[in-house]
Amino acid sequence: MVLEQGCLSFNKSSKGEIRYSNYTHLGTSLPFDKFSIKLAMRGLERYKVNDQLYELTEGSYLLANQHVEGSVFIESKQAVAGLCIDIDPLVMAEVCASILDSGAAMADPGLDVFFTGPDFFDNKYHVETSALGTFLKQTIPYLSHEGFLNEEFYLTLAEYVVSDHLHLYKQFQRVAAVKSSTRKHLLRCVERGRQFMDAYFEQPLGIEQVAKEAAMSQYHFFRLFRNVYGQSPYQYINQKKFERAFSLLISGHYSVSEVATSVGFSDIYVFSKAFKKHFGMSPSQKIKMEKG
Secondary structure: OOOOOEEEEEEEOOOEEEEEEEEEEEEEEEEOOOEEEEEEEEOOEEEEEOOEEEEEOOOEEEEEOOOOEEEEEEEEEEEEEEEEEEEOHHHHHHHHHHHHHHOOOOOOOOHHHHHHOOOOOOEEEEHHHOHHHHHHHHHHHHOOOOOOOOHHHHHHHHHHHHHHHHHHHHHHHHOOOOOHHHHHHHHHHHHHHHHHHHHHOOOOOOHHHHHHHOOOOHHHHHHHHHHHHOOOHHHHHHHHHHHHHHHHHHHOOOOHHHHHHHOOOOOHHHHHHHHHHHHOOOHHHHHHHHHO
């Protein structure tokens, strides 16, 4: 399918709609009348959702529901390609109801209201870091194939959206603020700090540096992060370090000394001691147990 300039809808049903876009210049208001997935496939797309700005590059996507107002801006010498998938809110409610009926541990009576109401947390994600993203990567090559798209496709999309956000729903409830907009703002700040730690956990990081990235005071970030994630920023960074260290060790391509250095420890003995404290066993014991 080749689209030189414009937007083409190639699937529309009672469950949702899919549109492929290809622009070099665009600036327009953007109605959000359904639950929307905005995926950047090539180039840079800029979105404004209420007062929040999002820049989408290849592989990143925006999620927002029908309770926001938005606009999109594209200015490029090369064509910018994107994919928009709209899911009917009733489909989201149906999937949430199914989770509630299943008696899942994360089920909560307010779950469907979160996804279909004004509290939903519009945000940017990447296909490499979510279940929804994995599903999109697998299915995009087949979207234009006749007979591939049906009602099950939209139900599956909604299912992945909900599963990716169950933890976020719980975190949203832990943010103590009266106004929904305030809770969203605070959670975005904390999430920005967490993403910063995800990107730079192998480097020396202090709470002051992370809090500055989150645009919060040190103590406010520390307290809110601990409330939301159930651990301190320091504990979170250590967890990331040791998860990365173990994945390198189990690969068999690196020595303990090399791994220690790669995750920010200058001393192999300090690393081994901290590793044992985290996992309850030494690096060699952990590897032996994992390999059986």
